[in-house]
Amino acid sequence: MSDPAIKVRLTRKHCRTLLHQMLRVRRFEEKCAELYTQEKIRGFLHLYIGEEAVATGVMQALGPEDAVVATYREHGHALLKGVSAEAIMAEMYGKQEGCSRGRGGSMHLFDAETRFYGGNAIVAGGLPIAVGLALADKLSGRKRVTACFFGEGAAAEGEFHESLNLAALWRLPVLFVCENNLYAMGTALDLSESETDIAAKAACYRMGAKTVDGMDVVAVEVAARRAVASLHETGAPQFLECRTYRFRAHSMYDPQLYRAKEEVEQWKERGPIRRFQEWALASGELHPEDVQEIEEEVAREVAEAVAFAEAGTFEPAEHLLQHVGAERRT
Amino acid sequence: MTLMTYREAVRRAIRKAMQADERVFLMGEDVGRYGGCYAVSQGLLEEFGPERIRDTPLSESAFTGAGIGAALGGIRPIVELMTCNFSLLSLDQIMNNAATIRHMSGGQFTVPVVIRMATGGGRQLAAQHSHSLEGWYAHIPGIRVLAPATVEDAAGMLGPALEDPDPVLIFENALLYNDTDDVEDLVEVDIDHGAIRREGADISLITYGGSLGKTLSAADALAAQGISAEVLDLRVLRPLDEAAILATVAKTRRCVIIDEGWRSGSLAAEIMARIIEGAFWTLDAPLSRVCSEEVPVPYARHLEEAALPSTDKIVIAALAVLGR
Numbered sequence: 332m333s334d335p336a337i338k339v340r341l342t343r344k345h346c347r348t349l350l351h352q353m354l355r356v357r358r359f360e361e362k363c364a365e366l367y368t369q370e371k372i373r374g375f376l377h378l379y380i381g382e383e384a385v386a387t388g389v390m391q392a393l394g395p396e397d398a399v400v401a402t403y404r405e406h407g408h409a410l411l412k413g414v415s416a417e418a419i420m421a422e423m424y425g426k427q428e429g430c431s432r433g434r435g436g437s438m439h440l441f442d443a444e445t446r447f448y449g450g451n452a453i454v455a456g457g458l459p460i461a462v463g464l465a466l467a468d469k470l471s472g473r474k475r476v477t478a479c480f481f482g483e484g485a486a487a488e489g490e491f492h493e494s495l496n497l498a499a500l501w502r503l504p505v506l507f508v509c510e511n512n513l514y515a516m517g518t519a520l521d522l523s524e525s526e527t528d529i530a531a532k533a534a535c536y537r538m539g540a541k542t543v544d545g546m547d548v549v550a551v552e553v554a555a556r557r558a559v560a561s562l563h564e565t566g567a568p569q570f571l572e573c574r575t576y577r578f579r580a581h582s583m584y585d586p587q588l589y590r591a592k593e594e595v596e597q598w599k600e601r602g603p604i605r606r607f608q609e610w611a612l613a614s615g616e617l618h619p620e621d622v623q624e625i626e627e628e629v630a631r632e633v634a635e636a637v638a639f640a641e642a643g644t645f646e647p648a649e650h651l652l653q654h655v656g657a658e659r660r661t
Numbered sequence: 662m663t664l665m666t667y668r669e670a671v672r673r674a675i676r677k678a679m680q681a682d683e684r685v686f687l688m689g690e691d692v693g694r695y696g697g698c699y700a701v702s703q704g705l706l707e708e709f710g711p712e713r714i715r716d717t718p719l720s721e722s723a724f725t726g727a728g729i730g731a732a733l734g735g736i737r738p739i740v741e742l743m744t745c746n747f748s749l750l751s752l753d754q755i756m757n758n759a760a761t762i763r764h765m766s767g768g769q770f771t772v773p774v775v776i777r778m779a780t781g782g783g784r785q786l787a788a789q790h791s792h793s794l795e796g797w798y799a800h801i802p803g804i805r806v807l808a809p810a811t812v813e814d815a816a817g818m819l820g821p822a823l824e825d826p827d828p829v830l831i832f833e834n835a836l837l838y839n840d841t842d843d844v845e846d847l848v849e850v851d852i853d854h855g856a857i858r859r860e861g862a863d864i865s866l867i868t869y870g871g872s873l874g875k876t877l878s879a880a881d882a883l884a885a886q887g888i889s890a891e892v893l894d895l896r897v898l899r900p901l902d903e904a905a906i907l908a909t910v911a912k913t914r915r916c917v918i919i920d921e922g923w924r925s926g927s928l929a930a931e932i933m934a935r936i937i938e939g940a941f942w943t944l945d946a947p948l949s950r951v952c953s954e955e956v957p958v959p960y961a962r963h964l965e966e967a968a969l970p971s972t973d974k975i976v977i978a979a980l981a982v983l984g985r
Contacts, residue, residue, distance in 0.1 A: 393711075398734075400730075410739055427767075429765070429767070430768050431767040431769070432767025432768065433767070434764055434765055434766070434767045435765040435766065435767065439765040440763075440768070441765065441766035441767070441769055441770060442669075442769070443766070443769040445769060448730075448733060448770070449762070449765065449766065451758070453753060453757045453758075456726070456753060456754070456757055456758060457727070458723070458726070459722060459724075459725070459726020459727050459730060459754060460726055460727075460729055460730035460733065460758060461730060462723065462726065462727040462730060463726060463727035463728060463729055463730020463731040463732070463733065463734060463738075464730045464731070464733060464734040465730075465733025465734075466727055466730065466731045466734070466736075467730070467731040467732075467733070467735055467736045468734060469732075470686065470712065470713075470736055471684075471734075471735065471736060487721060490722050490723060490726065490753075492919070493718070493720035493722055493723030493724075493725075494720075494723045494726070496718060496720065497717070497718065497720060497723050497724065497727060500718065501715075545683060633756075645821045653768065654763055654764045654766075654767055654768040655763065655764055655802050655803050656763065656802075656803060656805070656827045657771070657825070657826045
């Protein structure tokens with residue numbers, strides 16, 4: 332299913348890891364959707380279901396020292412970067428045990444320990460931040476990568492172009508990852524862009540830019556590993572456009588008038604989890620018991636996250652004005 | 662003590678900060694080879710090199726955001742925006758990221774970025790280079806807004822601003838760059854309090870930034886008529902030094918606020934509201950204010966002068982409050 336020249340060895344262990352990570356995101360979010368209907372989770376809830384191969388594949392190429400900047404559709408990225416399911420779920424419950432103390436919610440997950448820099452809900456707003464994080468690394472002589480995830484809708488924003496130019500001009504170690512799911516909320520790519528090839532836009536800024544099947548976790552992993560290797564070698568930014576698809580609504584209030592049901596069903600046929608699991612079973616890399624074990628482990632993790640969030644506490648309203656600025660001398 | 666211009670004072674402050682802490686760097690449009698559009702950073706490129714004195718493309722949003730990201734990454738950027746009119750191109754980054762990330766992250770991340778920009782009119786630069794938007798920024802929780810009105814403050818505010826763990830915006834009124842004064846070489850000032858620039862008993866004149874000079878001139882003119890005006894320089898526009906505002910009003914019982922921003926929804930309006938809330942019963946007369954006229958700043962000299970606060974307007978407003 333992938334380029335024979337790949338440097339990723341699909342051992343049984345690694346196949347288990349990939350399936351496990353994708354399923355963690357999938358089952359966690361399915362539970363979130365359910366909790367949303369129960370009004371345990373409120374506000375906006377943007378699900379990543381269908382796109383799991385992108386963050387899972389890219390994250391294989393990153394280490395704990397690397398930083399991630401993501402969008403408002405970032406539950407999966409946070410989970411995969413190492414933020415605990417408990418802390419994420421508690422955040423969505425608005426509890427103070429949440430990874431942002433209940434101040435951020437679904438769209439603003441943050442975690443200093445794992446270098447997870449949000450959760451940015453302004454389209455393209457995270458790109459300049461990623462450029463700056465990489466600049467800090469460069470000026471401090473640290474060899475780290477900042478991975479910046481965003482949708483194809485961001486390519487219409489000035490900040491996309493300004494940031495790509497700056498990163499390329501200053502040769503900053505940013506891995507730009509475009510999650511092209513074809514729709515900016517409800518507006519199709521070809522209705523909003525004169526040039527729909529996003530990687531071609533990035534290449535204009537003289538950075539390595541590749542397009543990859545974002546429904547194929549191994550292909551994404553290979554592309555990400557190559558991009559990161561090149562990034563470490565040259566210090567210059569890299570751009571990866573992952574062609575993917577969102578199976579669910581944009582957020583929770585979306586009758587999806589802008590796309591045909593058949594189109595969604597066709598993409599589901601190519602679903603990243605289904606496809607990888609079928610391949611791994613057929614090729615004998617994984618056995619049905621593996622899948623069952625993984626499912627059970629994931630179910631445990633999700634159940635524990637829900638229990639943790641349920642048991643969490645609300646921050647006293649008297650604390651409202653905290654975390655606005657440092658307590659200062661007067 | 663050294664005699665220096667406001668411009669040199671800012672430059673010395675940048676140099677001092679960069680010498681003291683290698684994490685500090687400056688970036689902005691034309692800060693390096695050009696020397697800064699107001700010549701503030703002249704000579705710094707030769708001294709510190711292009712890594713730390715960074716010329717940027719005309720991408721206000723990206724390089725302001727990069728400053729925010731760099732601050733998150735543990736270094737200490739000074740971002741220069743040419744004028745506050747251009748800062749609107751970075752408003753998304755300032756408002757949606759710099760001011761919110763500490764809060765949205767539940768206090769895990771702080772953004773110690775300093776953003777400097779020129780503000781104010783009076784140079785016949787018309788309606789896209791002359792406005793005073795510091796009052797807008799003073800609306801935003803999560804950032805500190807400074808308005809150095811004196812050479813000493815220009816020299817002394819940057820150091821503590823860089824030590825602040827949160828974003829600090831510094832508005833330098835462009836008419837002040839040639840002001841000259843004696844300043845102590847290693848001056849550092851506080852960035853929490855207003856300062857009484859002239860003691861008085863009959864009326865309080867509350868102002869900041871580029872209007873301080875006009876206000877002090879007005880106080881001189883009032884003194885010639887036997888009126889003792891107290892002048893409070895706010896210095897810090899957010900958080901406001903409410904205690905200093907209420908104290909001077911309690912002392913003189915009369916007050917005029919001078920603010921180069923437009924009148925509607927202005928910082929002057931906020932100060933009036935604080936006085937009404939906190940010192941209403943001490944007042945002997947209705948409050949008054951001198952703001953910019955509600956018009957985009959025009960080019961023609963006489964029209965621009967008519968649009969901005971002036972010494973004469975301040976004197977007239979003060980006399981009216983005093984019933985003269």
